[in-house]
Amino acid sequence: MHRYSSQIIATVFMSLLLQSCSKAPEPPAAVAPAVAATVAWVKPVGADMAPIFAQAKAANKPVFLYWGAVWCPPCNQIKATVFNRQDFIERSKLFVPVYLDGDTPGAQKLGAQFKVRGYPTMILFKPDGSELTRLPGEVDAARYMEVLGLGLAAGSSVKASLAAALGADSATLAPEAWRQLAYYAWEQDEAQLLPAHEHTVVLHKLALACPATLPQVAARLELKSVVSAALDKAALPDAGGALSRVQQVLRAPALARENFDVLVNYAAEIVGVLSKAGSSERANLQTAWVAALEQLALDASLSRADRLSALSARLALAKLDLPKDAKPVLDAALLTQVRAAVSDADKSTSSTYERQAVIPNAADLLSEAGLLDESDALLKAELPKALSPYYHMLVLSANAKTRGDKVAALDWSERAWNDSKGPATRLQWGSGYVNRLIELTPQDVPRIEKAAAGVLAELDAVPETFYERNRRGLEKMGQRLLAWSAKGQHAGVIRKLAQQLDGICAKLPAQDETRAACGGVFKAGGAKSKA
Numbered sequence: 001m002h003r004y005s006s007q008i009i010a011t012v013f014m015s016l017l018l019q020s021c022s023k024a025p026e027p028p029a030a031v032a033p034a035v036a037a038t039v040a041w042v043k044p045v046g047a048d049m050a051p052i053f054a055q056a057k058a059a060n061k062p063v064f065l066y067w068g069a070v071w072c073p074p075c076n077q078i079k080a081t082v083f084n085r086q087d088f089i090e091r092s093k094l095f096v097p098v099y100l101d102g103d104t105p106g107a108q109k110l111g112a113q114f115k116v117r118g119y120p121t122m123i124l125f126k127p128d129g130s131e132l133t134r135l136p137g138e139v140d141a142a143r144y145m146e147v148l149g150l151g152l153a154a155g156s157s158v159k160a161s162l163a164a165a166l167g168a169d170s171a172t173l174a175p176e177a178w179r180q181l182a183y184y185a186w187e188q189d190e191a192q193l194l195p196a197h198e199h200t201v202v203l204h205k206l207a208l209a210c211p212a213t214l215p216q217v218a219a220r221l222e223l224k225s226v227v228s229a230a231l232d233k234a235a236l237p238d239a240g241g242a243l244s245r246v247q248q249v250l251r252a253p254a255l256a257r258e259n260f261d262v263l264v265n266y267a268a269e270i271v272g273v274l275s276k277a278g279s280s281e282r283a284n285l286q287t288a289w290v291a292a293l294e295q296l297a298l299d300a301s302l303s304r305a306d307r308l309s310a311l312s313a314r315l316a317l318a319k320l321d322l323p324k325d326a327k328p329v330l331d332a333a334l335l336t337q338v339r340a341a342v343s344d345a346d347k348s349t350s351s352t353y354e355r356q357a358v359i360p361n362a363a364d365l366l367s368e369a370g371l372l373d374e375s376d377a378l379l380k381a382e383l384p385k386a387l388s389p390y391y392h393m394l395v396l397s398a399n400a401k402t403r404g405d406k407v408a409a410l411d412w413s414e415r416a417w418n419d420s421k422g423p424a425t426r427l428q429w430g431s432g433y434v435n436r437l438i439e440l441t442p443q444d445v446p447r448i449e450k451a452a453a454g455v456l457a458e459l460d461a462v463p464e465t466f467y468e469r470n471r472r473g474l475e476k477m478g479q480r481l482l483a484w485s486a487k488g489q490h491a492g493v494i495r496k497l498a499q500q501l502d503g504i505c506a507k508l509p510a511q512d513e514t515r516a517a518c519g520g521v522f523k524a525g526g527a528k529s530k531a
Helices: 006-019 050-059 073-083 086-094 107-113 141-153 158-166 175-182 196-209 215-232 239-251 253-258 260-265 267-274 280-297 304-318 332-348 352-368 372-385 389-403 406-419 423-440 445-457 468-484 491-505 513-519
Strands: 063-068 096-101 121-125 131-135
Touching: 050 063, 050 096, 063 073, 063 107, 073 086, 073 141, 073 352, 086 141, 096 107, 107 468, 121 141, 131 141, 131 158, 141 175, 158 175, 158 196, 175 215, 196 215, 215 239, 215 253, 215 260, 215 267, 239 253, 239 267, 239 280, 253 260, 253 280, 260 267, 260 280, 260 304, 267 280, 267 304, 280 304, 304 332, 304 352, 332 352, 332 372, 352 372, 352 389, 372 389, 389 406, 389 423, 406 423, 423 445, 423 468, 445 468, 445 491, 468 491, 468 513, 491 513
Parallel strands: 063 096
Antiparallel strands: 063 121, 121 131
């Protein structure tokens, strides 16, 4: 992945903004031409954020941290729909905007420091460096700007608001604070507010404690409680009441639109946790959900990617009660709608950033509908012009695997690794390729050994390499390799790989916690490390 400096980002944003405007009349020679405003992104030097927080404290400004990756579709969606908005650019003058790409030096260590895992994660800090709130990346641009405004105007952190909402002072909590709780990025909390296993119960308590004057906020908090239960396989505190309140959201177009991100991203999960297969409750819930999704798929106020996701949710509901890998019988009208939506998205999306989000979504939609050849054709046509074509190659690999074509699946996965850029990305893609080899051709020992050794050969012998996503990717690859040789049949390969990694680990500072993380990659259970 290419390293993004503030200057490069500003140049790209400026270019996109200028392209979207009609050409202005030539100014007089003595007058300098107007230049489109851009966000003055700040980039940390290594893993040191102290100078940036010192700058923020001196200016009494909050800090807005964006942690993303060049290839990441949701990251590019944010760039295409939020970061280039004039109101975001203007508002960015009120805070210190920090752009942190996952492949830049120190980024993974900062990720561990701030407890961020997924791309994109966006956090608002007070000038003193304490965390104010985490911003949701799934909502539409207008809602994002509202939530950002709530964070900037808040007199206290979302953590303080949570304590107040659960305590005796809940009646005095301002409506803005309740709304901020509802739109907090709960799925990216990483135990900053609560341990994950407490989310379901606490979100339900918040929904019940929410003032009657804020029914939209209560509805969203309840939806988030159900999502948490579905993701964590936890029991719902009030399943019957939750089912009734979710049905109310589906029947109210305004509420469905406000919570579209939940409805399109977690349709099957919520229906699955609120009803039993074959029950009348499930049939009624699916019918209401599909009706809401039909409206969202046609809502021009949503982005192209979001409208495609509404169709993906319909396909997920169609597959909910089928055996794994079974193909649903899809209505011809739905297939026609899928094809039309993909064609329109392809033709009408001109922004390079937005295409990096839209085209993979469109290809996934075609794949989910069983239209693998059409998905392949869309992706292959996009490869020469894609911002990060190696991401698209992973979808091509998945399509080939679905067909049962192991050779093509592995070839696309290998090509994606070879073409990927940036140390963190290459580690992620390379370890993924090793895992795919073990999954599809465990008997191909030379190819597996070569790929794993190639991944290790690219590791820098510095502590920063063994933090966050890098560490997790390495540990996962190590565990897959150990399982591959569970009976000792590939002990020689494991020994050589472990020796190769030992040479890298030995160069790390003896007392640094990352040395334990490095040394634990080829040990059962991994390292006992907090790196």
